[in-house]
Amino acid sequence: MVGLADVVVLYSGGKDSNYALYWAIKSGFNVRYLVSMVSENEESYMYHTPNIELTDLQAKSLGIPIIKGFTRGEKEEEVEDLKKVLESLKIEGIVAGALASRYQKDRIEKVARELGLRVYAPAWGRDPEEYMRDIVHLGFEVIFVGVSAYGLDETWLGRRIDEKVIEDLIELKNKFGIHVAGEGGEFETFVLDMPLFKYKIVIDKAEKIWDPYTNSGRLIIKEAHLERK
Template identity: 30%
Template sequence: MVRKVWVSHSGGKDSMLALHRMMNQSDIEVVGLLTTITEGFERSTTHGIREELIDLQAELLGLPIHKVFLPKDPSNENYNLRIFDAYQKARDEGVSHIVFGDILLKDVRDYREQQVQESGLEAIFPLWGESTDDLIHEFTGLGYETIITTIDPKTVPITFLGEKITTDLLEALPENVDVCGENGEFHTFVVGGPLFERPLPYEVSEQTHEGPYYTYIDLVRSETT
């Protein structure tokens, strides 16, 4: 029996690898992506990617994207209600599972599983418990092109912002930084790879933005590509 799934999708490397694995599984049909957007900011939550790039990425992946719009600082109750509404929509469309790219953080997994199960769905964690070193090399080996868009400046030097993830870059990361950024050290955006119809046209802005915890660099759609 084929299971219909939505993939919880930030546009970054972990959710992309989870999507890649699901797309290559015969008993899974990926019928949509699910992302969160900050209201009034028009950017993805946490990663800070422009909404138009999230839309374009989904288009190039050939998948519909479903958005949960959140206020800038949502309460837990507000967040849960809006996510629950999205899960109910998924269920109404015949979806049985939500796929997540989490790897190691058990409290995050437990929270997601509770939300999904309360909506009458099930969760899948295709990367769970695997070595982050193995996962990042699997991902780069598949040919995905990924940009570091967000860093925690307490752990990652600002010079890594806007850089492509390569073997050389991974070796240059500080020793205490997980190569998948699993502890929140950095976040990414994927701009090309085997699931893409064609590479996503983008430019890296020279301007950075300081948040309370993270530093961001802006990616914009390239009009010349």
Template identity: 35%
Template sequence: MKKRVALSWSGGKDCCMALDTLIQKGYEVTCLVTTVPKELGRTFGHGERMDMIRLQGEALSIPVHFIECTYETYTEQFVKAVRILKDQYKITGIAYGDLYLDEHRDWGEKTANAAGVDALYPLWSKKEEAVSLLESFVHSGYKAIVIRVREDVLDESWLGRLLDESFLQDVQMTTICPMGESGEYHTYVYDGPLFSKKIQLENAEYIQLETTKKLEFKSYLLID
């Protein structure tokens, strides 16, 4: 019997790689879990609209569960939600797409333990392996676009770039982590091997979000 797990989902390349890896290892990913702050109405991870995450869930044929929380109650609400999912889906664990930041793993393990499930880190690696991980994504068949950048390290010319060979080469010329592990850039995955439909993105515009700039699409739909 396959182990049933939930997956923390931001909509970007890391969680998509985690999903693919889990499935290849024989896990059943029963649901995608996304946190949404009451204060902003956008996802905590990437400042993405909930509709964009719902589209991914539909394209992947995996239900999405939004955890509504505040900055002050983030951990408390997360644990409470995972406990509910444990009963609802009979999951034994929750997986995260984190790569090498110990503080992120510590938080994930503590919250999973509090909810009575295992914490899984299918992509866990060393900082020096970030280039190799990005290369793996570029050659994976999944399609992702840069939708947010931290303005202190990357300018808006990076917005809208596809994660392809050109991106792989250019990002290595910068001082940032090639995978953007510290939030230097965020991505949105719109197609790939596990997608039954492609998400078509159109009419993009730039919007300002505190210390970051984001690419926002005015129209988007699923196509065969």
């Protein structure tokens, strides 16, 4: 890490990208930009989609400039769309929140090689249970905004991650084999507060959308504001 200053953080607004950002700043990197990819495809292979528009509010709370890229979400093409965003930036590295998805990590590393950048994935390979507890102990306020797995029903939408939730996820892992940190696509998250936020995000209006046939749903945050901590 010595000598590397200017990086971007691939930023979705969820727990993993916020943890990656936290790690980067605490490690002494100069985070020049947050980069959020907005996909037209809700089933994107690469990018988190629930409430991605609210990364603007998070960036304002952080005081870090945000750059948004847009993609149709077509497999492999969405990777090239990320490359187009990054190639115009004066940076030396990319920080990503990948934890166990080889698909995502391989493609980010491919883009980085082509652009002559380094990749940092601070959560990669970590024990999921330890990682989730770390997020709670660091003071992250994280809610579920998408669920898609046996054992995760409509009541999980909007639920905050705490020690009880982690224990419940471990139980579901033992019963259904889900990934405790959601890296298998079982759930998506949104961060309302964390140590680097200057303001916390308060939800004013939200709607749960639930499909009983696929046992999946989303919490759509329709209105939110920043509140001084």
